[in-house]
Amino acid sequence: MSARERLVESARELLWERGYVGTSPKTIQQRAEAGQGSMYHHFAGKEELARAAIDRTAEEMRAAVDAQLSGPGAAVERIAAYLRRERDVLRGCPVGRLTQDPDVIGTPALREPVEETFAWLRARLAAVVQEGVERGELEPSVDPASTAAAIVATLQGGYVLARAAGAPEPFDQAIAGILALLNARTVS
Amino acid sequence: MSARERLVESARELLWERGYVGTSPKTIQQRAEAGQGSMYHHFAGKEELARAAIDRTAEEMRAAVDAQLSGPGAAVERIAAYLRRERDVLRGCPVGRLTQDPDVIGTPALREPVEETFAWLRARLAAVVQEGVERGELEPSVDPASTAAAIVATLQGGYVLARAAGAPEPFDQAIAGILALLNARTVS
Numbered sequence: 001m002s003a004r005e006r007l008v009e010s011a012r013e014l015l016w017e018r019g020y021v022g023t024s025p026k027t028i029q030q031r032a033e034a035g036q037g038s039m040y041h042h043f044a045g046k047e048e049l050a051r052a053a054i055d056r057t058a059e060e061m062r063a064a065v066d067a068q069l070s071g072p073g074a075a076v077e078r079i080a081a082y083l084r085r086e087r088d089v090l091r092g093c094p095v096g097r098l099t100q101d102p103d104v105i106g107t108p109a110l111r112e113p114v115e116e117t118f119a120w121l122r123a124r125l126a127a128v129v130q131e132g133v134e135r136g137e138l139e140p141s142v143d144p145a146s147t148a149a150a151i152v153a154t155l156q157g158g159y160v161l162a163r164a165a166g167a168p169e170p171f172d173q174a175i176a177g178i179l180a181l182l183n184a185r186t187v188s
Numbered sequence: 189m190s191a192r193e194r195l196v197e198s199a200r201e202l203l204w205e206r207g208y209v210g211t212s213p214k215t216i217q218q219r220a221e222a223g224q225g226s227m228y229h230h231f232a233g234k235e236e237l238a239r240a241a242i243d244r245t246a247e248e249m250r251a252a253v254d255a256q257l258s259g260p261g262a263a264v265e266r267i268a269a270y271l272r273r274e275r276d277v278l279r280g281c282p283v284g285r286l287t288q289d290p291d292v293i294g295t296p297a298l299r300e301p302v303e304e305t306f307a308w309l310r311a312r313l314a315a316v317v318q319e320g321v322e323r324g325e326l327e328p329s330v331d332p333a334s335t336a337a338a339i340v341a342t343l344q345g346g347y348v349l350a351r352a353a354g355a356p357e358p359f360d361q362a363i364a365g366i367l368a369l370l371n372a373r374t375v376s
Contacts, residue, residue, distance in 0.1 A: 018290050022209035092288065099351035100280065100288035102206050111354065118352040143368060149349065149358055150365030156348040157341030163287035164306040166299065170337055177338030180331060181369035 011053035075132025263320025
């Protein structure tokens with residue numbers, strides 16, 4: 001890996017583990033085994049490097065989610081597969097955790113990719129719910145936009161509950177809860 | 189207010205705004221208008237002060253939630269009132285945000301009150317759902333524990349979505365979504 005690559009990958013890991021506020025340029029350089037000169041040759045500073053790191057994490061997340069939601073099967077089955085896919089629950093969501101970072105939310109260039117990712121995710125799930133309604137799998141009264149928002153929120157909040165408990169069970173329980181409510185809206 | 193009080197209140201504000209990782213003892217002292225000597229007279233260090241601050245925030249949150257959920261009315265109405273009560277959505281939850289703070293989650297004495305608060309909250313909501321089932325307001329197949337976990341997760345994840353968007357709308361949408369799913373399980 002080039003020094004630039006190592007810097008971006010190290011920044012991604014540290015943003016996930018310690019957040020933007022908790023990560024100094026020096027820590028990134030040490031993990032990347034890159035000098036200060038190298039970092040400032042490739043990036044204007046910590047903010048520009050963090051933006052590159054967030055962009056890449058967001059891109060990977062979108063690709064993975066899209067692959068899962070675009071598969072065959074009924075709408076609710078695809079949503080269930082997405083919610084239940086193997087996750088390192090206690091690490092949380094690498095994009096979602098950034099919303100609790102005051103300097104990410106306070107810096108437009110850093111909040112932008114976070115905002116876009118969640119707007120995209122809600123729209124993508126709303127489209128799946130809408131498909132389910134149009135195909136007659138879900139009750140016609142199911143509202144795609146708010147149902148999608150509740151699904152994404154349950155996932156993000158599930159991480160909060162799991163991290164609070166120091167165990168994945170509350171995450172699994174929240175997912176089971178939203179899926180049971182959603183399944184009750186399927187047309188049998 | 190005594191110096192001790194000012195230190196605890198300042199720590200509470202800063203933990204909410206900037207988290208534990210992002211808050212130095214010096215910043216707390218400055219906001220509290222207390223000297224270093226005063227802080228170390230009352231507390232062994234930043235960790236002990238943060239614990240006192242988290243305990244108080246958690247206690248206030250429990251009292252407020254309990255008052256709301258113990259009121260009269262049907263189970264789903266009480267849950268709706270709790271979810272829709274006026275909130276400073278963009279600031280997020282003062283307890284939930286701590287789960288994204290690596291040094292809170294990594295320090296047993298700081299994670300403990302966070303864990304207890306969410307365990308209590310899930311149990312409290314599960315009791316309300318259970319009441320709703322027992323009184324025949326909710327379908328008998330509604331599972332109290334997982335439904336409660338989904339409700340708490342939607343609330344916590346709603347904050348994530350709102351902070352990502354820089355606007356409260358996605359929070360309101362997520363709450364509307366979970367309440368619509370829950371209302372569909374009421375016995376009419």
